[in-house]
Amino acid sequence: MSATLHELGPVLALILFGFLPNEVWRLVGLMLVRGLDEKSQIIVWVRAVATAMLAGVLAQLILSTSGALSSIPVEVRIGAAVLGFAAFLIARRSVFAGVLTGEAAVMLGTYVFAN
Amino acid sequence: MSAEPTEQPPHVSAQVFLDGIVAAVRSVFFYVLVGNYLGLGALAHEVGFSFWWMALSTLLVWAAPAQVILVSTLHTAALFEVALAVTLSSVRFLPMVAAILPMMRRPGVRQRDLLLPMHLTAISVWVEGMRLLPLMPAERRIAFYNGLGVGLMSAALIGGAIGFVLAAKLPPLLAAALLFFTPMAILMSSARNSRTLIDGLAFALGLVVGPVVAAQKIGLDLMWTGLIAGTVAYAVHRLREARRRGTS
Structure with missing residues (x-):
């Protein structure tokens, strides 16, 4: 496949190489669950797999040295996540408290360690 | 209804x-x-x-x-x-x-x-x-x-x-x-959201298994993380259910 973006136009390229390869997984998910009910054991397992994959996404974002967050030192990311999670627990499972604390910690950490 | x-x-x-x-x-x-x-x-x-x-x-x-x-x-x-x-x-x-x-x-x-x-x-x-x-x-x-x-x-x-x-x-x-x-x-x-054992366990295991899988450099990291950690969490859940049914 040697086509380039200029030959195709950005919108066609978006549909062929962005939308379709992305949407195929949603479609397969839709096809697979035909006739399964919410309480079936397969769905319980699939849900556990989806939850674990989400944790994998999180671990990748926090630990990866080359990903989207590479401008923030890894130690700062880990520290801020731990602090944010502690605040979440202390504030009786408040998502806002956790996110705000984590954000404050990551800004402070980036300021201190990246300079 | x-x-x-x-x-x-x-x-x-x-x-x-x-x-x-x-x-x-x-x-x-x-x-x-x-x-x-x-x-x-x-x-x-x-x-x-x-x-x-x-x-x-x-x-x-x-x-x-x-x-x-x-x-x-x-x-x-x-x-x-x-x-x-x-x-x-x-x-x-x-x-x-x-x-x-x-x-x-x-x-x-x-x-x-x-x-x-x-x-x-x-x-x-x-x-x-x-x-x-x-x-x-x-x-x-x-x-x-x-x-x-x-x-x-x-x-x-x-x-x-x-x-x-x-x-x-x-x-x-x-x-x-x-x-x-x-x-x-x-x-x-x-x-x-993790109020049940299986959700919390799947998430915690995913956090541990994710980096381990990534370190193996076999590719498809997320898929393997989901399959391994999700299946283990599901197995623990099934075992616990079975034991609960056995004792009651």
């Missing part, structure tokens, strides 16, 4: 749809998405895509990691490679869609009624949907989920538009804070 499926009158559906939008605005993900897409919109501008291309990519793709790949590689990499990277980044949608759609299915719901909920499913919508849908009657769930999805997608569209227009380089400190929104929201919302 009546045995035969009852159609919701249109005004009830519209009200439930609005409830979904309100739930979206109340969700921490609404603000996370604005922040996240602010950075993505600015990037799209920098690379030379149009304002409407950026908006269309959010409507059609509706997955931040895939959009980051698209915006940053579509001009430079071979298109086949772009498609491969996008598709590998989106495997998570398969189990997510398969786990949430059964909550919305009931007699009388056609497959095509599930197409919009299917397309709207993304991490943010899925996490909030898994928490909120069980709290309401089955016949309301599709309209509510559509409202939730449209509301959260609006946040992404707004963020992307603002970022595109601002475009000027964000100060590094602010950029770091915006990028960190996504992992923080995933962590806190998942922790809040």
